[in-house]
Each structure stands twice: as C-alpha cells, then as structure tokens.
Amino acid sequence: MAEMGSKGVTAGKIASNVQKKLTRAQEKVLQKLGKADETKDEQFEQCVQNFNKQLTEGTRLQKDLRTYLASVKAMHEASKKLNECLQEVYEPDWPGRDEANKIAENNDLLWMDYHQKLVDQALLTMDTYLGQFPDIKSRIAKRGRKLVDYDSARHHYESLQTAKKKDEAKIAKPVSLLEKAAPQWCQGKLQAHLVAQTNLLRNQAEEELIKAQKVFEEMNVDLQEELPSLWNSRVGFYVNTFQSIAGLEENFHKEMSKLNQNLNDVLVGLEKQHGSNTFTVKAQPSDNAPAKGNKSPSPPDGSPAATPEIRVNHEPEPAGGATPGATLPKSPSQPAEASEVAGGTQPAAGAQEPGETAASEAASSSLPAVVVETFPATVNGTVEGGSGAGRLDLPPGFMFKVQAQHDYTATDTDELQLKAGDVVLVIPFQNPEEQDEGWLMGVKESDWNQHKELEKCRGVFPENFTERVP
Numbered sequence: 001m002a003e004m005g006s007k008g009v010t011a012g013k014i015a016s017n018v019q020k021k022l023t024r025a026q027e028k029v030l031q032k033l034g035k036a037d038e039t040k041d042e043q044f045e046q047c048v049q050n051f052n053k054q055l056t057e058g059t060r061l062q063k064d065l066r067t068y069l070a071s072v073k074a075m076h077e078a079s080k081k082l083n084e085c086l087q088e089v090y091e092p093d094w095p096g097r098d099e100a101n102k103i104a105e106n107n108d109l110l111w112m113d114y115h116q117k118l119v120d121q122a123l124l125t126m127d128t129y130l131g132q133f134p135d136i137k138s139r140i141a142k143r144g145r146k147l148v149d150y151d152s153a154r155h156h157y158e159s160l161q162t163a164k165k166k167d168e169a170k171i172a173k174p175v176s177l178l179e180k181a182a183p184q185w186c187q188g189k190l191q192a193h194l195v196a197q198t199n200l201l202r203n204q205a206e207e208e209l210i211k212a213q214k215v216f217e218e219m220n221v222d223l224q225e226e227l228p229s230l231w232n233s234r235v236g237f238y239v240n241t242f243q244s245i246a247g248l249e250e251n252f253h254k255e256m257s258k259l260n261q262n263l264n265d266v267l268v269g270l271e272k273q274h275g276s277n278t279f280t281v282k283a284q285p286s287d288n289a290p291a292k293g294n295k296s297p298s299p300p301d302g303s304p305a306a307t308p309e310i311r312v313n314h315e316p317e318p319a320g321g322a323t324p325g326a327t328l329p330k331s332p333s334q335p336a337e338a339s340e341v342a343g344g345t346q347p348a349a350g351a352q353e354p355g356e357t358a359a360s361e362a363a364s365s366s367l368p369a370v371v372v373e374t375f376p377a378t379v380n381g382t383v384e385g386g387s388g389a390g391r392l393d394l395p396p397g398f399m400f401k402v403q404a405q406h407d408y409t410a411t412d413t414d415e416l417q418l419k420a421g422d423v424v425l426v427i428p429f430q431n432p433e434e435q436d437e438g439w440l441m442g443v444k445e446s447d448w449n450q451h452k453e454l455e456k457c458r459g460v461f462p463e464n465f466t467e468r469v470p
Helices: 001-031 042-089 095-132 133-162 164-181 184-273 358-363 443-450
Strands: 369-371 375-379 382-384 400-406 423-427 439-446 459-462 466-469
Touching: 001 133, 042 095, 042 133, 042 184, 095 133, 095 184, 133 184, 439 443, 439 466
Parallel strands: none
Antiparallel strands: 375 382, 400 423, 400 466, 423 439, 439 459
C-alpha cells in the first residue's frame, strides 16, 4: 500500500507538471497571437541583457586566460629543454659549470612559481566569479515561468469575473429543463448548488492568482536586487584580475632578467678563458633570398657576375709613335662589343678574349693597345655622364642595361622578381640615401615596354645576380 501511495504521489506530481507545461504553452500562444496581454518589466529586461553580456565577456576572458596559461606552460617546457641542452654541452672542465646548472634550476623554479601564482590569483578567481552565473541564470528562467503562471492565473480569474452573466445563463438553462421533471422543492436546491459551485471556482481562481503573484514577486524582487549588483561588480573584478596578472608578470620578468644576466656573466667568463677559439658567425644569404644591407648578396658559385668582366679589343698600333700597350680613348665609331671594365677596375695589360689563340700572339711583335670602354659612373644613385636619360623609349634617368644570370626570388614588395635572361633597365634611386650597397634600382624591359609606368614596375634587385649588356 505504501508503494502504491508513493507511486500515486509521483504520478500526481508528473500530472501536475504536465498540466503546468500545457497551461504555460497555451498562455504563450495566446500572448503571441495578441489575445492575452503579457506583463512587461523593461527595467528587468535591461538587467537580463546586462547579465547575458557580462556572462559572455567573463566566459571569453576565462577562455583567453586558460590559453595564456597554456602558453606559459609551453614556454616553461621550451625553456627547460633549452637549459638542459646547455647543461649537456657545457663541459665539466669549463669555468662556471656549477653556476650555469644553478641558474638552470632557478629558471625552472621561477617558471613553476609564475604559473602556479597565475592559477591561484587569476584563474581560480575567474572560476569563482563565473560560478555564480549558472544559479542566477536558472533563477531568471524560473522567474520567467512563474511570470507566465501569474499571467495565466490572472487571465483565468478575469475570465471568470467577466463571464458572470454567462454563468447565470448556464445555471438557468438546467432549471428550465428540470421544471418539467423535478418537483418544485428540488429546483431551488439545484440552483443553489450551481451557484455555490460557480462561487467555488471563482474563489479557487482567486487563490491561485494570489499564490502565483506571491511566488513571482518574491523571485522578481530578489533578482531586481542581485542583477544590478552583479553588473556593477564586473569593474572591480576586471581591475583585480588584470592587476594581478600584470604584477605577477612584472615580477617574473624582473627575476628572469637577473638570471639571464647571471648566465651572461658566466658565458663571458667562459669566453675570456677560451677567447682565442671564439667562432665568428657570418651570415650567408641563400641564392633565392639575399638580404639587403651593407653586404651585397652573393650569386651562386662560379657565376661570371662574381667578378667584373674585362674585354680587350686589339687595334692596330696607331701612327705617331704611340707607346705600345697604352690605353686609348674609345672613339664614337667603335662597336659596342669593345672591352669594358665594371666599376672602373683597370684590366691587366695584354688581357685577351677567350677566343684568342696562341698563333695570334705570335703574329704580333708587340702588345696590342688595350681599348677600355667605360660606363657612366653611378654615384649615390645618380648618373655621371649618362646619355640615356633623354631617350623617349627608355625610362627617365636610364643608366644602363643588365641581364639576369640567375633566378632571384623577391623577398619584399619593393624587390624585382628575376628569371635568368631577364633584361633590366637600371635607373637611379629617387632618394640616394635609400640605396644599399650591392643593390640597384630598375625596371624589367618587358614590363616597361608593356606599361611605361615606373610606379608599377620599378624595384630593387641584387647587382651581382646580373651582368651588364650593351
């Protein structure tokens, strides 16, 4: 019997909950259709909006803080491995080994302490702060359900009050039917019973309304006080959290700076003892990505662009007792294939074309005259004596042409992408101070012929990846 009673109570609660859900669903449908008015509280709705915003911001802050802690832990592991590597390569007979090991231990302890303090003073505080939101969120949802119950009870009571005349008509109708079959004394009792039943329904509806209103108002008053207080507390929480993080990070870096200075002193002592064996690291740019700077990028080994090209043109000895081997100025009628010296380097007397043979040397009783063709000198990006600046088919300030001997991959937006064989028209820099040693400004001949616009086509490129052409 007790089990049945227990089951009966459980079944009764389930039936009651189902009835409440149906009543709330019906009330919401009527409110959406405009057939029932809904109780509105704009101030509370604003508090709910602030609550949702505060919850979103706090959740994001918690997520980013966890990411930050994960990064600190990753940095700790990386620093630990780096110090372990230093301990392994640091030979026992080197000075300062014990100090280096002690610094590594302190470094590890400092990282662990920093991470733990971040957890205690920031993450746990954040978890506590966000721990109050789920309960308040459920209470806000419950308050919404109780508001629907209150509106439903209010509408039910109002409908009973307004339907009083209809109820009297319902009571009169059975009486008229009973007049034919029931005795006169029975009609009065039946009417009194119906009136009492109607009054009971009204009383029950009124009691339910009062009860629903009381439950709703109690929850509403509590939330009206808590939500604004919670919203205002966010400022102090953000201040304390970020002050803690900033203070911990500041102290951490101060202590880490001291350890790094101590390690530097140990390594300086090692360098002094083994100073004669110091290894100097020199940067060697790759073929495809030379670095701009004071040092010009290096082309592949064996490149003809690595050394200036010297060409020698053998001319008959001039009349008038000219000294054999003297350098004569180039006449305007000489071909463009005359010998040239890049950068003004003087060739050795008697240098010959690769095609020269030993027979040609024997046929000449004296050294031929060396005719040197010089290009306009470039000083700080300007042309000394250049003749191409005034030509309409060449870019303004044109100095000379070069041809790419190797592929060059641009590493910046202001660089030219070159393929072996590309012809580049060299022009001066707009600002000579911007020119780096070993770099030239120019525009590819194909781009210039197509666009005729310097702003779109010009760029810098390494000089020693190219070779001058006539």
